[in-house]
Amino acid sequence: MKTNRRTETLSIAPTTHISFPIGPLLLSEKMFTALDLPSLFSPLKKKGIDISTLIKSLTAYKLTDNFSIKHAHTWLMQPDTREWYNLPSFTEKTLYRLLEILGKNSAFIISGLQDRIFSRYHFAHTDVNLDWTSLVLHGSASPLGKYGYSRDHRPDKQQITLGITELAHPVNVPIGVTVKPGNVNDVTHFRSTFLQSQKKLTQGSLVIFDKGAGSKQNLELVGACRHDYLTAKKLNTSDDKIIETFWQRDPIKINPEEKEPNQGVYGIKIVKPGSVNYFYFSEGLEAQNLDTLSRKVYRQFLEAEMIQECISRKKKLPKKIGISNPLVKITYSVQTKLVQMSEEEALAYLRERLNTGRGGFFALTSSRNLTLAEALERYRKKDSIEKIFHSLKNEIEIKPLRVWTENSIRGAILIGFLAQLFVSLVRYEVPEAQHVATKFIKYSLMNLTVTMMKGKQGGRRCLFSNFDALNTAILGLKYGAG
Template sequence: MSSQVKVKAKNGRIYVYEVDSFWNKEKKKPDSRRKCIGHINELTGEIVPNRPRAKSGSGFRQSKSGSRITVTGCGSFSIVDKAAHETGVIDCLRRVFPNHWPYIMTCCQFLASAGDPLYLIDRWSAHNETYLPDGLISQRASELLPCLTLSKQQEFFRTWIAHNGSKEYFALDITSISSYSEFISMVKYGYNRDHEPLPQINLLMITGQKSRLPIYFMPLDGKIKDVKALKSVLENQTMIAPKTLSLIMDKGFFSLYNLEALYKNHFHFALGVPFTSRIAREAVEKYRDKIESHYNVVSVSGNEVYGATDLQKWEGHRLYLHIYFDSDKAAGEKKAFNHKLHTTYEALCSGEKIKDEEFAEKYFIIKETKVRGRKVLYNDEAIESHLKNRVGWFVMVSNFIKDKKEALAIYREKDSVEKSFDDLKNQMDMKRLRVHSEEAMNGRIFLQFIALILTVWIRQKLSEAKWAKKYSYQEIMNEIGELKKISEQGKRKNLTLQTTSLQNQIIELFGLK
């Protein structure tokens, strides 16, 4: 007969023992055996099982002297630890999370090297060197998430932004992450970047233009539009950074309200302007017939466009209006536009389903009569207006960048955020949230954010060495992850198993010990 008994230890932890009662024939009296099966989690009250001991053949053996020999993967720890120290993120974590930073770094090491869901950390942790001597199991990782509170995260962001300096330009963008949890209030039906209606949250991120390192993120309601998302940053600006941020944003964030708010909050900004705005339409009208002049040629990264700058006043503020025309881009856009016109026209005539109904409504006139049936006509005025005023043109505004060449170069560099989003969703398992509470969601995204910083730094090193064309990021992490360390109980010196040629190159490139 078996039962469970709880015993409180001196350290305050409550252990659970499984007790088997039986009749002892030798002693001729009742007896029992007990085995510790785990301890009680203080937060949930649930039993946390003990970690299983390593079985034979799992990487442990006895030497002839009887001492214990351990074979552990050390490559992923070496490269992630190098990234953590070079970026300074580990110092910021130690300062803000003095008790939790080893757990945070172990989770982020797993996410950056394996890219698998966090619930698979158990086996990986048992066979790799980490920031925790005894490794980490998925249940401990789940318990960590609620500890990464929003107030602590904001404290980290302030420390991290201060570490990255105030002279950096920062790109801002937004992406969506799907989730089917009914217990997270931010999860709402909205259209993702591929225009698919899904339950999701939106994730706003700010990234350094030069370093390309992420410096701040904010989860937002799944229905929120880009233009409204900027309001959240403006409201939190003094909380995350006491000094002025210089934000580079695409035209999805433009509105007259946002322009006024950026000035009011003393932000430096460079912002793309959509052609739905009067500012862009009037700028193109002014320069349509005179921008294609050799005096206006601007060359950025070997690409030549025509550009002009107007200094204007907006609500009493100084505003630099930069107008660009790219003749090569215009030819490509015109060809694509005409192709879409043709395919839409054929679909309308045949009665097929239209993919872009807004496009069809804008550029076609459809007449239905009982006698002649359906008649489809091109809206020549709308088509001519698009080709004259939009194709090949780009307009941006800034309150601090005077030079048209500098403005264009800085704006084109803002793809760092998009690359970070790509890493976040494809490299590190964040296409879908696998948590079911708001606290866990905030903690989970924070872990992913730290792992993204490490990933971006490693990827940058590979790119600088021109390795990106030869090897993928995951190929490099898998290769260095195979590096093994042999340690013997009672001896300080460790041995490393024979390294491959590629492992030696990785060690040399990153300067690993």
């Protein structure tokens, strides 16, 4: 008969050993060496603390539980972090001055980064995705801060706009970043984002962007630089004639192997002098459009019913419909068609008036003659740049931005961009990390810790722990060795 042996109570004695995450520091060190970044940054500041070491440490901090520059200074001033980077004591102002230097030299830095990226890596192509987003700016003193269309759903806050250039699938590495005031739209922002990287593109590269940046001038600019473009097309009244005859033009089914019902995509191609238009009909998109139309019809029906009830009872219209201003006097009469229609007739009337006839249809345009499937696939894979935006905002955490000078904001964005570049290059180089989200790459790197063991004689030794298959692959170590 077996009996359970009673375990003894653990006896824990406090020690002076310090442990902290080392993976992000090792990755930053590895990338700085691989891309020879000290030679890029060192000429920017020749006196005082080595600027390359400060940038390397801030980039590593971005890959940890980063918060603000103030917290970054606290982290750097910890004895073990200072010892790791061989840093003297300094104040927070040193880091803010560093951001100023980076922002002032941002064009030079991006150009130097591109030189080093393309010198080290021989990418299969130089097709690029371009896209833009906005970042909330807390405060109102920065000249970059303007009110504009907020992708962060904060129209009450000033913002800046951010443009990213990314090498398209399967590379998916960002090679450029531009910063503009918050009221600059995509059409205007396109020029600086495109020109920042276009010299690194081989002739005939495909530049892919959404219809928000599409304009005649921008398309001509891409062509003048001897590249091709692929973008979504804004549907207009002339396109309605093509849509009306779409099914008479013998459209091709793009995904004939699709097994899901109502998910087919059909397309026709119209070749014009200098460009090709691709028109598509998606059964799945049509279902979404019809659902949206139904909700809109019902909302307008309920609003009309409310107005009719006010008229019947001789009540004032709600403020959201009328104008509430003591300085404005308006005399008007309101009537609805509901008194002449049944509910079914009213809903049918609304559906007919609100239906544009474009439900399920969308179009692309390109200067390159691609197949219908190629054009659709390449444009859809542009969403990889949205993942970069999500990573920058939520994992690298370049937001929230505080009220700083214009150069400080640009400098802070550059630090975040460097951290994102390192993560993207890890995915490009390391098969084990290819499909791993940024946050899990960060978790794996942060799990790798070093314990600073103080000996009795005053010496120290480092004990590394928490290796896993991912962080060892990223850092080029042998997992399970020793």
